């Protein structure tokens with residue numbers, strides 16, 4: 298039995314699970330949400346019971362400290378040395394990492410070299426890896442990249458319509474993210490459908506604070522909405538998603554800001570936050586919209602409509618569709634967003650049942666009518682178990 302910890306730092310959250318491997322038995326799991334916002338939420342499951350605390354957690358470094366302290370305080374680990382391997386989500390692996398990697402100084406340098414491409418993520422991911430390396434210098438640490446799963450995309454999907462040498466010389470291409478999650482839910486969908494994954498065309502909607510849609514044909518990612526960085530694609534909590542690139546110099550001129558400052562606005566002050574003017578958190582937006590706040594309603598409509606359009610686009614991309622999967626914070630929990638995304642898709646064989654959708658939160662379930670040619674499934678993602686499996690494999694613990 299090997300105790301392995303999996304750390305999944307997102308832009309607004311830090312999730313962790315301590316496993317006994319290879320049994321995949323969860324010893325404990327926890328979540329720190331709303332990092333950097335007021336009223337961050339820390340929760341940890343101890344002996345099957347969920348303990349929740351509300352406090353202000355400014356950044357991911359503080360989140361890691363709180364997590365480690367909780368593991369000791371609740372006697373989940375007597376000694377930190379009980380942990381025999383650690384696995385870390387790393388958002389951007391570029392073309393350098395087509396698969397997970399055992400962390401070495403060289404691997405860390407390579408990850409650091411990609412920081413500019415994922416400014417909201419790679420620093421938090423690196424911080425977690427470094428904290429664990431320092432704490433436990435003698436165990437394997439494995440980096441698992443969001444980009445790896447999308448390395449199967451064909452060139453016509455990942456190449457931008459730019460001078461070709463930009464790809465050759467600077468690595469400018471679509472990379473795609475949330476790969477660990479898209480991989481997990483597509484494999485799970487095949488199990489639930491009781492059909493071989495290599496015969497399925499799936500649209501996977503990972504909708505969290507960051508959001509991406511993937512077209513998964515026969516188990517392989519063939520296209521995805523995020524791009525060179527996690528800024529592209531659909532509207533997100535604080536990110537703009539796709540826009541006309543000519544807007545960047547235009548905004549610079551109008552506001553007197555430089556390119557870096559404008560990029561910062563697109564990454565951190567746009568999306569749900571930018572449109573609503575009040576929050577990046579979908580729970581807040583839904584609450585405000587229910588109370589009649591017009592800007593919150595608008596934010597919700599823009600958010601859902603961007604995802605909605607990918608349904609047609611990716612069904613076309615795969616010449617048909619067998620299943621739509623919803624996952625991550627919003628996809629798993631928001632019946633409102635799911636309903637807006639699925640609205641009017643009967644023309645392409647999507648017949649979903651509002652009664653199955655309404656109120657469904659955080660649970661695995663089909664929400665289509667039984668006769669629907671396209672199945673619609675809500676699947677809680679588990680990036681952590683995929684990470685733990687890769688710690689066994691790449692950390693040579695198996």
Ligand SMILES: Nc1ncnc2c1ncn2[C@@H]1O[C@H](COP(=O)(O)OP(=O)(O)O)[C@@H](O)[C@H]1O
Pocket residue numbers: 307308309310504505506507534577578579580581583625626627630631658
């Ligand atoms: N019960 C809920 N209803 C609606 N939205 C929810 C609910 N729980 C979480 N969310 C939303 O999920 C998003 C965070 O998703 P998550 O996948 O944890 O984010 P990250 O991208 O940081 O990993 C937030 O917008 C949050 O409001």
Ligand SMILES: CC(=O)OP(=O)(O)O
Pocket residue numbers: 306307308309388418443474475505506507508527
């Ligand atoms: C890549 C990305 O956007 O991640 P997250 O959704 O965790 O912010």
Ligand SMILES: [Mg+2]
Pocket residue numbers: 307308505506507625
């Ligand atoms: Mg996430």
